[in-house]
Amino acid sequence: xxxxxxxxxxxxxxxxxxxxxxxxxxxxxxxxxxxxxxxxxxxxxxxxxxxxxxxxxxxxxxxxxxxxxxxxxxxxxxxxxxxxxxxxxxxxxxxxxxxxxxxxxxxxxxxxxxxxxxxxxxxxxxxxxxxxxxxxxxxxxxxxxxxxxxxxxxxxxxxxxxxxxxxxxxxxx
Numbered sequence: 039x040x041x042x043x044x045x046x047x048x049x050x051x052x053x054x055x056x057x058x059x060x061x062x063x064x065x066x067x068x069x070x071x072x073x074x075x076x077x078x079x080x081x082x083x084x085x086x087x088x089x090x091x092x093x094x095x096x097x098x099x100x101x102x103x104x105x106x107x108x109x110x111x112x113x114x115x116x117x118x119x120x121x122x123x124x125x126x127x128x129x130x131x132x133x134x135x136x137x138x139x140x141x142x143x144x145x146x147x148x149x150x151x152x153x154x155x156x157x158x159x160x161x162x163x164x165x166x167x168x169x170x171x172x173x174x175x176x177x178x179x180x181x182x183x184x185x186x187x188x189x190x191x192x193x194x195x196x197x198x199x200x201x202x203x204x205x206x207x208x209x210x211x
Contacts, residue, residue, distance in 0.1 A: 063120065067102055070112045075150070077101035086145055089132040096138045098125070098145035105150045117144060128168060154178055 068076050077083055078100050087095040102124075104110045117124050124144040127137040139145050151167035154175060158164070159182055164175055176186050 063116070063122070064100065066116055067100070067113060070116065071102055071104050071109050075103045075105065075109070077103070086127065086130070086139075086147070089127070089130045089137045094138055096140055098139040099143035100145070102144060102146045103150045104146065104148070107151075110146065110148075110151075113146060129171070159184065 064076060064078060077086075080097065083097045083099075083101055086101055087097045102113050104113055114124075122144055123142040124146050125137055125139045125142040127145050127147040127149075129149060130137065130147075137145070148168040150169060152169040152171070152174075153167045154170060155165040155167065156163075157179060159179075162184070164179065164186070166175060172186060179185065
């Protein structure tokens with residue numbers, strides 16, 4: 039189905055249509071994530087034009103930065119109701135271009151979802167939000183003599199996968 043400018047959806051090229059605020063979309067998303075959780079200025083969006091795969095680049099029309107699972111759900115409901123596609127993004131360290139917003143004008147970035155929710159030393163599990171940096175988990179558990187498997191790998195900037203909220207840890211002694 040081709041969404042047109044009058045329905046506040048998409049142009050044929052996949053970009054947002056309508057007025058600069060896309061028929062109230064920016065305002066609706068701002069109510070969900072606050073002003074600090076929405077980026078729409080081209081100069082600020084440039085940072086999000088690619089991930090670790092820099093061969094291809096595409097700037098999103100809107101960047102949404104939720105802080106909670108409830109905010110993610112509300113944003114997704116809003117986009118679904120308006121039939122606006124989105125692309126998820128973590129830390130932007132991917133090497134396949136998977137977070138490029140091709141025909142998906144809205145990017146949802148989970149980097150502000152950066153809390154360590156729980157540490158269960160007895161069962162060697164850590165529950166984290168999807169924006170937690172590996173090094174933060176390693177630092178949080180090292181005083182108890184633990185380290186994360188990921189710590190042993192040379193690539194520090196990677197974040198925990200959103201699909202795996204409980205990560206086993208290994209004991210150092």
